[in-house]
Amino acid sequence: MKTSKQFLAYLTMMLLTAAALFAQEPTAYKTFSKNDVANLVNGINSENEGLKRSSVYMAGKYVVHETENALIKALNSERNEQDRILIALALYKIGSYDGYEAVKALSKYDESMKVRRITKAICDALEVERNDYFVNLN
Secondary structure (H helix, E strand, O other): OHHHHHHHHHHHHHHHHHHHHOOOOOHHHOOOOHHHHHHHHHHHOOOOHHHHHHHHHHHHHOOOHHHHHHHHHHHHHOOOHHHHHHHHHHHHHHOOHHHHHHHHHHHHHOOOHHHHHHHHHHHHHHHHHHHHHHHHHO
């Protein structure tokens, strides 16, 4: 009985150690070629809704700073409210000041109450994160 408990404890420790060793690295540290960024920008500007949404999602997920201007331009010209929300989330994940200002303007002046409510929540989250960041620097 004692041996089986020791074996189970040893096995658990090995599994936890293996899980920690093989964890994925954060996505923000990946690098992209100019061609990759150009393809994402072309996708963001595409008329194909599926391609556009996928490109916006990937730009946010992988924190591709070079797509920020294309995302802001798309945010200001997009007519679909779900796409505006997705673009705002991508800009939130990228975390730049210009993106924050574009989302903040959208939260005040968009015609859709749903978009205003969600982008207001995004702006509030960014302000909390920035306040925590600046507090931790002191």
